[in-house]
Amino acid sequence: xxxKQNLHKLKEKYKGTKMAPAFNAIHTFLYMPxxxxxxxxxxRSADDLKRTMNTxxxxxxxxxxxxxxxxxxxxxxxxxxxxxxxxxxFSANFWNWNNLTxxxxxxxxxxxxxxxxxLAVEFVFAxxxxxxxxxxxxxxxMLVPLIVPIDIPLWMLVIAVIxxxxxGKEVFGGTGMNILNPALxxxxxxxxxxxxxxxxxxxWVHGAVASTGQPDAISGETILGxxxxxxxAGYDWLDMFYGFIPGSVGETSTLLILLGGLxxxxxxxGSWRIMLxxxxxxxxxxxxxxxxxxxxxxxxxxxxxxxMSTEFWQHLLIGGLAFGIVYxxxxxxxxxxxxxxxxxxxxxxxxxxxxxxxxxxxxxxGVMLAILLMNVxxxxxxxxxxxxxxxxxxxxxxxxxx
Amino acid sequence: xxxxxxxxxxxxxxxxADNNPITIQVLGICSALAITAQLKASIVMAVSVIxxxxxxxxxxxxxxxxxxxxxxxxxxxxxxxxxxxxxxxVLKAFAYELSKELSVFIGLIITNCIIMGRFEAFAxxxxxxxxxxxxxxxxxxxxxxxxxxxxxxxxxGSGTLLGIxxxxxxxxxxxxxxxxxxxxxxxxxSPMALIIVGLIIWVQRSRNKALIEEN
Numbered sequence: 001x002x003x004k005q006n007l008h009k010l011k012e013k014y015k016g017t018k019m020a021p022a023f024n025a026i027h028t029f030l031y032m033p034x035x036x037x038x039x040x041x042x043x044r045s046a047d048d049l050k051r052t053m054n055t056x057x058x059x060x061x062x063x064x065x066x067x068x069x070x071x072x073x074x075x076x077x078x079x080x081x082x083x084x085x086x087x088x089x090f091s092a093n094f095w096n097w098n099n100l101t102x103x104x105x106x107x108x109x110x111x112x113x114x115x116x117x118x119l120a121v122e123f124v125f126a127x128x129x130x131x132x133x134x135x136x137x138x139x140x141x142m143l144v145p146l147i148v149p150i151d152i153p154l155w156m157l158v159i160a161v162i163x164x165x166x167x168g169k170e171v172f173g174g175t176g177m178n179i180l181n182p183a184l185x186x187x188x189x190x191x192x193x194x195x196x197x198x199x200x201x202x203x204w205v206h207g208a209v210a211s212t213g214q215p216d217a218i219s220g221e222t223i224l225g226x227x228x229x230x231x232x233a234g235y236d237w238l239d240m241f242y243g244f245i246p247g248s249v250g251e252t253s254t255l256l257i258l259l260g261g262l263x264x265x266x267x268x269x270g271s272w273r274i275m276l277x278x279x280x281x282x283x284x285x286x287x288x289x290x291x292x293x294x295x296x297x298x299x300x301x302x303x304x305x306x307x308m309s310t311e312f313w314q315h316l317l318i319g320g321l322a323f324g325i326v327y328x329x330x331x332x333x334x335x336x337x338x339x340x341x342x343x344x345x346x347x348x349x350x351x352x353x354x355x356x357x358x359x360x361x362x363x364x365x366g367v368m369l370a371i372l373l374m375n376v377x378x379x380x381x382x383x384x385x386x387x388x389x390x391x392x393x394x395x396x397x398x399x400x401x402x
Numbered sequence: 403x404x405x406x407x408x409x410x411x412x413x414x415x416x417x418x419a420d421n422n423p424i425t426i427q428v429l430g431i432c433s434a435l436a437i438t439a440q441l442k443a444s445i446v447m448a449v450s451v452i453x454x455x456x457x458x459x460x461x462x463x464x465x466x467x468x469x470x471x472x473x474x475x476x477x478x479x480x481x482x483x484x485x486x487x488x489x490x491x492v493l494k495a496f497a498y499e500l501s502k503e504l505s506v507f508i509g510l511i512i513t514n515c516i517i518m519g520r521f522e523a524f525a526x527x528x529x530x531x532x533x534x535x536x537x538x539x540x541x542x543x544x545x546x547x548x549x550x551x552x553x554x555x556x557x558x559g560s561g562t563l564l565g566i567x568x569x570x571x572x573x574x575x576x577x578x579x580x581x582x583x584x585x586x587x588x589x590x591x592s593p594m595a596l597i598i599v600g601l602i603i604w605v606q607r608s609r610n611k612a613l614i615e616e617n
Contacts, residue, residue, distance in 0.1 A: 189588060
């Protein structure tokens with residue numbers, strides 16, 4: 001008897017008991033259920049929640065693998081053991097075994113903790129509430145390790161994941177009912193609870209925290225951090241695009257995020273309206289700031305000068321903006337639901353991200369706060385779009401009946 | 403309680419749990435968010451409100467038949483303001499550091515919705531003894547939540563309780579801090595107080611299903 005039959009038997013055995021949702025979840029995750037709908041359904045589609053989630057995970061895998069290599073690359077580069085890759089995407093200095101070993105050693109625990117703790121919370125809630133375990137956490141669990149600094153202590157991640165899943169999602173009723181993106185709730189919790197581990201110039205490169213104060217201390221300032229302090233970025237734009245820069249684990253490579261974004265658009269999982277309008281929003285805000293600098297309204301001594309004078313298109317390459325736009329802003333639960341609303345929603349995310357980034361150097365990752373803010377406003381946007389439609393149609397109705 | 407009749411003891415016990423001013427009536431949230439970062443401030447606030455509300459309820463109840471209803475809000479405000487000024491002066495005289503820490507929030511007891519609410523809803527229609535008990539009960543229910551929130555926020559946010567370093571020294575790395583524990587800075591921000599109050603409401607309603615509103 002195969003695993004499938006065993007699982008099915010367990011499922012039958014525990015039917016109606018408290019643990020039933022847990023067995024059902026494992027069963028549906030691994031196999032097609034034994035019972036499927038035979039009649040009565042009119043719309044048949046191959047993509048259920050599970051497949052949707054898995055498509056997003058597939059789009060995230062390249063970022064994860066790149067993140068592992070980058071973890072080791074940044075570590076050894078800071079130590080001076082290897083040469084910089086310098087704009088060569090297939091550089092042997094980057095894609096080598098030593099780098100991957102460091103990456104596996106540091107990133108895999110993050111992935112395991114994120115999935116283990118998050119799914120445990122989901123199972124506990126499913127058992128208590130007596131509903132089925134939902135697949136919503138599959139993507140969140142993959143996003144979380146990609147958006148935290150590499151050296152984050154694991155116990156902090158555990159607390160943050162519990163907080164994010166319970167407060168961000170379960171209290172509202174679980175997957176599909178949450179107001180805020182759970183992955184960003186987890187990151188925001190970490191950011192406000194343990195700021196020393198989430199910002200500054202130490203946490204982004206593995207080993208930098210441990211070496212503080214020693215003669216061979218290494219530092220790993222992100223580009224945003226350098227610019228906010230008025231220093232030059234220190235990286236070629238091609239390096240930024242390829243992702244050979246310090247940052248959170250999986251968000252550095254704009255190239256791979258772009259590919260993942262195209263994949264999501266091609267499979268119709270991610271909304272191209274949100275992605276496009278968010279990019280436009282960021283470009284517009286960046287353009288305005290460039291204009292302010294060109295007009296000479298602020299001088300080089302201003303503390304905003306560094307980020308304001310950054311060329312407008314480079315805002316897309318640095319920090320987590322691209323990652324946030326492609327994978328977080330498009331979360332179908334927390335984004336606007338109407339097509340027209342998606343344009344406003346996306347545009348404002350890009351616009352506000354760059355705004356926060358420039359005007360508040362204490363919160364270098366503006367995209368996190370911008371998406372959370374717009375998550376809150378998404379229902380309002382939808383409301384006005386709907387009301388606009390209703391008004392227009394009422395008018396049409398009056399013309400017809402008159 | 404042998405001292406009180408069953409009806410009277412209900413006046414004190416009800417607001418502590420099933421009719422709590424903060425978690426059920428959702429009044430007085432502002433001060434619960436603002437001053438609960440330290441346990442000591444929460445306790446002082448709780449005691450102050452118990453004093454103001456108990457005495458105020460008695461005073462209003464004694465005057466309830468001679469207050470013209472058109473100006474009753476002004477009369478109530480004068481009573482609260484007088485009592486709050488007494489509290490403020492006492493704190494300034496005997497606990498100056500603490501009064502600086504609480505700053506405007508002692509003065510803002512005047513605008514605490516619980517106080518005006520009890521004056522309006524209870525003291526204007528009941529005798530002094532029952533009003534006194536009602537004041538104690540409601541203020542204690544408010545204070546209870548304040549102390550719970552203050553306890554968790556100070557313990558997890560600063561690692562101290564009433565200023566005593568119960569979890570060890572974060573700078574010298576003793577106690578819990580020696581194994582890598584760190585204080586949760588989020589606990590010191592007001593949003594976390596809101597979340598803790600929300601969690602208390604969640605626990606309370608899941609234990610007593612009768613409190614869940616239909617909608």
